[in-house]
Amino acid sequence: AQSVTQLDSHVSVSEGTPVLLRCNYSSSYSPSLFWYVQHPNKGLQLLLKYTSAATLVKGINGFEAEFKKSETSFHLTKPSAHMSDAAEYFCVVSRSHGSSNTGKLIFGQGTTLQVKP
Amino acid sequence: DTGVSQNPRHKITKRGQNVTFRCDPISEHNRLYWYRQTLGQGPEFLTYFQNEAQLEKSRLLSDRFSAERPKGSFSTLEIQRTEQGDSAMYLCASSEPKERYTGELFFGEGSRLTVL
Numbered sequence: 001a002q003s004v005t006q007l008d009s010h011v012s013v014s015e016g017t018p019v020l021l022r023c024n025y026s027s028s029y030s031p032s033l034f035w036y037v038q039h040p041n042k043g044l045q046l047l048l049k050y051t052s053a054a055t056l057v058k059g060i061n062g063f064e065a066e067f068k069k070s071e072t073s074f075h076l077t078k079p080s081a082h083m084s085d086a087a088e089y090f091c092v093v094s095r096s097h098g099s100s101n102t103g104k105l106i107f108g109q110g111t112t113l114q115v116k117p
Numbered sequence: 118d119t120g121v122s123q124n125p126r127h128k129i130t131k132r133g134q135n136v137t138f139r140c141d142p143i144s145e146h147n148r149l150y151w152y153r154q155t156l157g158q159g160p161e162f163l164t165y166f167q168n169e170a171q172l173e174k175s176r177l178l179s180d181r182f183s184a185e186r187p188k189g190s191f192s193t194l195e196i197q198r199t200e201q202g203d204s205a206m207y208l209c210a211s212s213e214p215k216e217r218y219t220g221e222l223f224f225g226e227g228s229r230l231t232v233l
Binding site: 032034036041042043044045046049051090092094103104105106107108109110 | 120121148150152157158159160161162165173208210212218219220221222223224225226227
């Protein structure tokens with residue numbers, strides 16, 4: 001079985017300070033891991049993905065995530081928050097890319113990022 | 118706009134009525150997915166199609182729910198005899214064919230259902 005746990009339901013940072021959104025995963029298979037972002041009244045958008053290549057993954061808008069197998073973690077970071085980063089962030093797991101990969105995603109419960117001026 | 122399109126964006130209905138949502142995926146994507154998102158939760162998988170074939174259904178999809186993709190292009194999700202617990206955002210997504218699949222799903226903006 002696969003699951004993800006987002007350790008914080010709400011994170012508040014000041015503009016210009018670092019962002020850390022924490023995610024732990026559980027998977028019986030070699031996982032693919034993703035972070036998606038959801039802005040109000042917008043569709044979910046892929047930020048970045050890990051599919052068994054480099055463990056440090058760079059995404060859009062300056063976000064990064066590091067896959068740590070020993071810690072079963074995939075935390076999302078950004079060096080300097082911008083007001084436009086305020087949104088809901090979802091950590092997501094699926095079976096590793098391959099012929100059996102159906103694209104069925106397991107979402108975490110989400111972390112609301114608030115950015116204060 | 119060549120993204121995933123969902124209609125209607127918002128539907129308010131009375132308990133017991135039937136509702137239908139439509140999803141138009143990105144044209145070259147042969148896989149199509151339906152997810153449900155309730156307030157404060159992450160999206161949950163409901164079902165997915167490869168072309169016109171429905172290949173997997175979640176246990177969340179009770180027999181009041183039916184999804185179709187008759188010609189392998191657009192899809193509909195029908196909910197019969199709606200209940201207040203059906204109130205949620207229904208999300209549609211599409212992805213590349215298996216041979217070009219990169220792991221990314223492209224989501225529409227969702228159809229919000231409110232059952233009174």
